[in-house]
Amino acid sequence: MTNTPDAMKDLFESSRKDLFFILGPCVLESRDMALQTAESLAGMAASLDVNIVFKSSFDKANRSSLDGFRGPGMEKGLEWLQEIKKRTGLPVITDIHAPQQADEAAGVADVIQIPALLCRQTDLILAAAATGKIVNIKKGQFMAPWDMAGVVDKAASRNPGIWLTERGTTFGYNNLVVDFKSIAIMSGLGFPVILDATHSVQLPGGLKTASGGQREFVPVLARAGVAAGAHGIFMEVHPRPEMALCDGPNSWPIDETFSLLQNLLKIRDALHA
Template identity: 55%
Template sequence: MDEISVKITSPNSDAITVGDNRPLLLIAGPCALESYELCARVAEKMAEICERLGLSYVFKASFDKANRTSLSSYRGPGLEEGLGALAKIRSQIGVPVVSDIHDFTQAKAAGEVLDIIQIPAFLCRQTDLLKAAAETGKPVSIKKGQFVSPWDMKNAVDKVRGGGGRNVMLVERGASFGYNNLVVDMRSLPVMRSFGCPVIFDATHSVQLPGGAGGSSGGQREFIEPLTKGAVAAGIDGLFMEVHPQPDKALCDGPNSLALDAVEQLLEKVVRIRNAVA
């Protein structure tokens, strides 16, 4: 197999290559954009930790969460304001940024700001969305749907590649296991990597309980660490984590988010595991 790699370029930071024999990538930030100040605090702290540990870092937050459980749930500031905040983080903090798009009409504007276009798990089969993401020329990170087998994700990869996108990453975030529950099948990691794509493990959405709190999703953040350790030992190219200074007060996905002050200790363990299995 040819070398597996994806190159991420950003005007305000050094280029990042994700894949074979490359530093582990960490994609992390709050689920939804709340305030610029909060996001900047997370981005600065995460960039500092990753630099010390030799990890690559990309800041993540959603400008619009169109798939929230309830109509009254917080969705984010929206396309224009949200992309403005992400552009400011990219320029002032000096880190690449990623957010998700939920409609093909958002792709062009998002591609002018974002360094990676993320496809939400629920939309991983949406052909027009995948093609529009590919046409931006930016790397595309596709979350595996909770309802999709790992081998079926090759079809999503082919849609992006068919639209001209060469840089594709796949994200494992668990599979539906009965009602309001997810389970992670570690076999999916090498299966999806066999498509020639770097594979990212979503450590926090994998412990989500979709719709498990009635009007919102619940979560079991106590299982973030063991699942993360298992995925790193199995062999991955990056981690995705939703991180918040006060997860219990987060406006989105708090129950399955990791506290900002707990990240460094976990990542130190991650680095030791990856070095041991390399």
């Protein structure tokens, strides 16, 4: 996929019309692992005739511990993402944490992601939107779905290409819960809504120096998200989740991803039968 305004428009318009997926490892751990994962996902996209956007972060700035793995950094990470785009043809999404990262990230990324914890940061949102790329804004764990209206107003003042992602709401200490009404409520704001089925099973800070997770519930939330009308499903996938350097407990195994996508597409088809 070329990184052009027409390509952005096509990707955004298709996201309104049919179920799509955002998939990839939480963070870029190595060039080879990221590329192999992306090649597997590209094969799934072709076999299933669906849009898959490859997701991975060059830097995870919101780690639980100072010692948490953050990634290769912006320069090397963007080089790897550029190679992934060229080799696989998949569009890519990566997140930024500061306004000054927006333009450089947009030189490679087709979609700029705003992390949930930063979704109220006005300057960050405006900088991402000003790039002209699709902006995926994750709803904060601390926000009601209707409170995203103000966030949307900020981004839409610069760019109409907005995605919104539900990723669970804080439910007591170290736990999240998904209110599936959120999908309908945020869809009412006029933009595609994505259900993040992996971060929603996260147990924030549950391992004291890292977040835990309940991977076994990923398919449950993904299926419910499609049934509830989500335009897209977001999942962090990894060749060996138990060895992942970030978000392993809530990541889904890559070798079980194809069958799960097949199942989700059957739900989509049943809804439109």
